Amino acid sequence: MESTVDQFPPHRETAAHHAHEEHGHHDPGFLRSYVFSTDHKVIGIQYGLTALFFLLFGFFLMLLMRWQIAHPGQPVPFLGPLLEKMLGPTMAGHGAISAELYNSFGAMHGTIMVFLGVVPLAFAAFGNYVVPLMIGAPDMAFPRVNMASYQAYFLGGLVMLVSFFIPGGAAQAGWTSYS
DSSP states (O other): OOOGGGGSOTTHHHHHHHHHHHTTOOOOHHIIIIISOOOHHHHHHHHHHHHHHHHHHHHHHHHHHHHHHHSTTOBOTTTHHHHHHHHOHHHHGGGBOOHHHHHHHHHHHHHIIIIIIIHIIIIIIHHHHHHHHHHTOSSOSSHHHHHHHHHHHHHHHHHHHHGGGSTTOSOOSOGGGGO
């Protein structure tokens, strides 16, 4: 009677494992897995986290506007010197919010909350994450276009945030004139 040990060649699993490693299979890395991902779930999470960041930024703009209403002409506590340093003495002289800066905060608050926060969170984040799962699709129809749309959204939001620091400042009116 033969033993069961003789029926199988020795080190079969080890040889197969080494052959798998030799073919160059490797972890795609952070950039490929998260920043340039074409997976609809990752893109949905990116939209969600970015929209939540923009909602938080819009909330801080609203808090600064409420401070100005409650204490007109008074420097903003803790942030006043920083505002003056970042935005200049014409917009935030002595740490107080000027009328022009208040108008910028109002316009940008509305624009950021609606177009960079609520709409992307409601449609892009949940749509990207949930809809392919609901219909049983393995992914979105055009995953690279989906990735590019998130990147355009993110870069557009950064341009809006950077507009506070350019000469002339951010928009001072306009989000209510869309209708």
